[in-house]
Amino acid sequence: MWTIPNIITVIRVLLIPVFVVVYFLDWKWAHQAGAFIFWFAAITDWVDGYLARKLNQTTAFGAFLDPVADKLIVAAALILITHTYASIWITIPAVLLMFREIYISALREWMSQQGKQDLVKVNFTGKAKTMAQMLALIGLLSELEVFMGIPIYWVSLGYGLLYFAAILSFWSMYEYTLAAWKDLKKA
Template sequence: MWTIPNIITMLRVLLIPVFVVVYFLDWKWAHQAGAFIFWFAAITDWVDGYLARKLQQTTPFGAFLDPVADKLIVATALLLITHTYASVWITVPAILLLAREVYISALREWMGQQGKHELVKVSFTGKAKTMAQMLALIGLLSETEYFMGIPIYWVTLGYGLLYFAAVLSLWSMVIYTLAAWKDLKNT
């Protein structure tokens, strides 16, 4: 259980309260610091997976904890941006993304119990959704439009990527549902 990848994954879970506290601090760069913590947590997701494979330290505990850690920090970030922006234009795609995560997690759990987990393994569309979602959240969390006087339009890009992630999310949900459809309808 105490492998380097598992420790990194647990660090990601422990970063969640730090992320929230920093984001709500009453200082000028709080949201940018929170976005940095979120970015760091997103990078640890890649690092722990890479190390698990490279060091041959994959474990059942890591296979369980890694997606849970991902979903917890993403759900936290989605809640923070819905609070910050208090807009239907952020809330609707955030709810779609959260609902999809709950649905796909339940579908994968159920298919695993049927011995057919391979039918709903992570697809390219799911990975693309995750990348767009992470970049959108970093941009929206940071609320940065200018960096040292140079326009970078992070928030504008964040809005676009959030909607792109929501579309990919719905599309991947359809793909996973179709892959499992035969088993779903026969129950």
């Protein structure tokens, strides 16, 4: 159970309260520090998956905890940006992204009980959604438009990527539902 990838995943879960507390600290750079912690956690997601495959250390515990850790930190980040921006233009895609995560988790659980989890395994659209979502959240959490005097438009890019992630989210939800449709109709 305590493989290197699983330890990294547990660290990612433990980073969630650190991320939230740092984001709310009364520092000039608190949001940027929170965005960095979120970025670090996102990188550890890739690292633990890579190491699990490379070291042949995949476990049932890791298969369970990894997606849970991802959903928890993304949900925390979505809540933080809705709080920070207090705008319907951020809240709507954030709620849609959370809706999708809950729906897909439930669909995968149900399909797993049917012994057909392979029909709803992660696909390219889901991976693209995750990449867009992570970059959007880093940009929106950081609130950076200028870095060291150089315009970087991170927030503007974050808005665009958040909407792109929401669109991909619904497209992937459609794909997963279509893949499971025969079984859903039987139920």
